[in-house]
Amino acid sequence: MSETTMGGRRRWLILIVLCLATLVLVVDNMVLTVAVPALTESLHASAQNIQWVLDSYILVFAGLLLTTGSLSDRFGRRRVLIIGLAVFGVASAVATMAHNPGELIAARVAMGIGGALLMPSTLSILITVFTDEAERRKAMAAWTVVAMVGLVGGPVLGGVMISHFWWGSVFLLNIPIAVLAIISAVVLMPESKGPWRKPDPLGTVLSIVGLTSAVWVIIELPKGLTRPSTLTALAVAVVALISFGVWETRIAEPMVPLQLFKQRNFSGGSFSLTLVQIGNGGLLLVMTQYLQFVLGFSALKASLCFIPLAIAALIFNTLGAGLGMKFGNRPLMVVGLLICAVAFGILADLGVNDGLTKLFVGLFLLGAGSGLAMPAAITAIMGAVPPEHAGVSSALNDTVQQTGAALGVAIMGTVVASRFTAAMPAKVTGAARHSLGDAYGIAAKTGDSALLESARTAFTYAASVAYIAGAVGVIAAALVSFVVLRDDKPAAPADGAGAAGAAGAEQGHTDGTLIGAEA
Known part of the structure; x- marks a missing residue:
């Protein structure tokens, strides 16, 4: 078997490792949302405790991303990835044994540190290993699909685990994935660094x-x-x-090369993704409450409703990899984002007694639009990054997206809360006027069916307003993509010289950034 074939196969095996590393983060974030009711009861956690269980991870993760991205460029991306997986796996094991909210919050802080170490390394290794643009697009699409599958599969797995075991079992899912990813990284993955700074x-x-x-x-x-x-x-x-x-x-020698924002593709792609994340950030939170409180679904049944989104993302991520080579990043981003806007419009029209058809159509279109737009956006961003800054640039991209997602949750949460209160009848007072969960709890205790119906109607209206806000966000992102992004088409090299030039460029790239890479 030729070295070229082995090298090609090895790259795709490395992609599996990177997808495993990404999967452990996404599954953990989503599975915890299903575990909240069970751990609240078991640990006697207050609402403030639960908020910190969720927010402590985000706080540490987002705060450390730029620093860990710089560390991966300096000390080795594989090394930092493995350390991050190890920290995340150990912290997950500790979380399963927590006896009170304080112990669980401490474990989540450690998990945030591990996540911040491994996330920038994942994307920076991907763009370092896949130097061919066609292969990079396919790899990026696969990486995004895994994240989307984890987004939907996490709550489903969590629902199954909690129905058979205790709440801490949801964190056990992280451990075998982390161990498998560490072993695979040691065996398969070359080390890569940026120039010493x-x-x-x-x-x-x-x-x-x-x-x-x-x-x-x-x-x-x-x-x-x-x-x-x-x-x-x-x-x-x-x-x-x-x-x-x-x-x-x-x-x-700055830690973060801010001059990257002078490049249209990097700045335009980053700003577009921020707007998308603001629009999408609170979607799952709002939709999960709609499914469970308004439609009366169990946590497991509610999570299964997101399967159309995952299927669409899988199909259109794969389709987008080929279309991106033909049409470029900008058209795919614009079209994908406009499809997302249509999806938000359909979801905004959901009513109290609607069936699942409208919901599934809206989620399928959202998955399709995201499947076209997100990989194209990340490809545009990372394609503008020099290899020596891959780690910190990946971290910068992650930081922008995390900030957008957190801002989206805050904005959508505020919009839903304010609109819910405004839509409740004037005769409803106290906690029931301000919280859907409290309204349901009071209605269950008192048997007040009128309060229950008012809460369902008010929340559906509030969710519709939030989805309209999401549609505005993705339309703005589409506009930014159309105006700012550029698809630079490289000139085709002459026959013979092209292959030699590409080989020489890749060899130079490998000598400069890879340690122990395949020939």
Whole structure:
């Protein structure tokens, strides 16, 4: 068997490792949403405890991304990936044994550290290993499909596990995936680094303080911006991030190459993805409540309703890889985002007594649009990145998306809460007026069917407003993509010289960035 064939096969085996690493993060994030009722009862957790179980992970994960991306470029992307998987797996094991909310929150903080270590390495290794654009598109599509399958499969697996075992079993899912990914990475994956650069301790501190404070503000936003703690965090975030930007432009070897934002594809793709994430960020949260409270589905049945979204994403991710080579990233992003806008419009029309047909059509279109747009956006972004900055650029992209998703949850949560309260009858007072869960609890205790029906109607209206806001977000993202992005078509090389030139370029790339790579 030729070395070329072996090299090609090895690249795709490496992709499996990267998909496993991504899967462990996505499954964990989604499976926890199903476990919340069970762990609340078992650990006697308050609403504030549950919020911190969810938010502590996001806070640490987003705050450390830029730093860990820089570390992966400096010390080795495979090494940092393996360390991240190990930390995540051990922390998951600790989470299964938590006896109180404090122990679980501490385990989630450790999981956030592990996730921040492995996420930037995953995407940066992918673009380093797949240097051919056609192969990179296929690899990116597969990577995105795995994330989407995890998004839908996580709650389904969680529902099955909780129905047979205790709440901590949902974290056990992470451990075998992490172990398999570590073994595969050691056996299959070459090491890769960027050129050695001087450490940037001040930039590291400013980025962690700034990003952590910014995410804190986003998390606390639904409670009001005038609270002293929120205002303090906002001031710290603004000062730290502005100082970080100024510092990174002044030093000779910055931790984060901010000049990347001068490239239209990087800045346009990043901004478009931020708008998409703002629109999509709260979708699952709102839709899950609609399915369980309004339609009365169990957690498992509600999670199964997202299967059309996963199927569509699988089909159109695969289709998009070929269409991207033919038409370019910009058309796929624009068309995909407009399809997402149509999907949001259909979901906004859902009523209290609607069947599943409209829901499935809306989710299928959302999966189709995302399947076309998201891989094209990430390909455009990472295609503008020089190999030596792959890790930190991947982290920058992840940070932008995480911030957008967190902002989306905050915005959609605020919109739904305010519209729900406004739509409730004036005679309804107290907690039932402000919370769908409280309204259901009170109605169940008192047998007040009128309150139950009012809550269902008010939440359906509030969800519709949120979906319209999501549609506005993705339409804005489509507009940004159309105006800012460019598809640069490289000139076709002359026969003979083309193959030699490509081989020479890849050999130079390998010598500069890969250690122990295939010939």
